[in-house]
Amino acid sequence: MNVASDIEATFKLLLIGDSGTGKSSLLLRFTDDAWLQPDEVAATIGVDFKVKTMEINEKKYKLTIWDTAGQERFRTLTSSYYRGAQGVIMVYDVTQRESFDHLTTWFNELDTYSSNPSWKEGEAFAKRMGTLFIEASAKTRAGVKEAFLEVVRKIIETPDLYQKPAGNRAPTNVVNLDAQNENAEGGGCC
CATH class of the missing domain: 3.40.50.300 (P-loop containing nucleotide triphosphate hydrolases)
Incomplete structure (x- = not known):
């Protein structure tokens, strides 16, 4: 025994x-x-x-x-x-x-x-902040996939978060580091 x-x-x-x-x-x-x-x-x-x-x-x-x-x-x-x-x-x-x-x-x-926050407290907080609430545990795996899935779903539902501006142009406040200066002449640094 x-x-x-x-x-x-x-x-x-x-x-x-x-x-x-x-x-x-x-x-x-x-x-x-x-x-x-x-x-x-x-x-x-x-x-x-x-x-x-x-x-x-x-x-x-x-x-x-x-x-x-x-x-x-x-x-x-x-x-x-x-x-x-x-x-x-x-x-x-x-x-x-x-x-x-x-x-x-x-x-x-x-x-x-x-005191650990209760599920109800977490849900109430998310509601006050206007955010999603998903309880997840890395230890048990519970809710982990669902948390990421719900965030991605919300992003998809909000196209402004991921779609490029009209005309497929980069926004004016973005610097394109890949663009080559066509007027530049080859040269050194000094």
């Missing part, structure tokens, strides 16, 4: 919040059922993570749980960890009012870095 094939899905979870609110302690308790005294816990530097398997409704799920540093100086590090996360636990310390008040800031950061 292959353990990896027993896993229904893998989820990336994040613990976010101010430094010293207990994110690492929650992670340690959940994954290892262990507790460290406050003087035994050091502030997380950068990011730490643990893996745990959970069974829900007779199906196994693998959790990769990321413990992000809450200190301001590590905020730029944490932005890359939001990508791809399916769940976030915002942590505050009930004995530190300020950590609760900062949850709005954490939520705004989460919203900034983790």
Whole structure:
């Protein structure tokens, strides 16, 4: 029996919040059922993570749980960890009012870095701009051919984009580099 094939899905979870609110302690308790005294816990530097398997409704799920540093100086590090996360636990310390008040800031950061634009948002943007909207993925090939096909169709529907001006003359603002100066005499550069 292959353990990896027993896993229904893998989820990336994040613990976010101010430094010293207990994110690492929650992670340690959940994954290892262990507790460290406050003087035994050091502030997380950068990011730490643990893996745990959970069974829900007779199906196994693998959790990769990321413990992000809450200190301001590590905020730029944490932005890359939001990508791809399916769940976030915002942590505050009930004995530190300020950590609760900062949850709005954490939520705004989460919203900034983790949310991918929805199909509806993309479609609405294209509509506002008066452009086509085709969602495509180079990774899965979905929509790639269609994207190029639709652009070419729109160009064909707009002859001014590709037809030469009347009389088959080049527009006056174009310099023809292939044209030979018939009056020019052969000569050097100096």
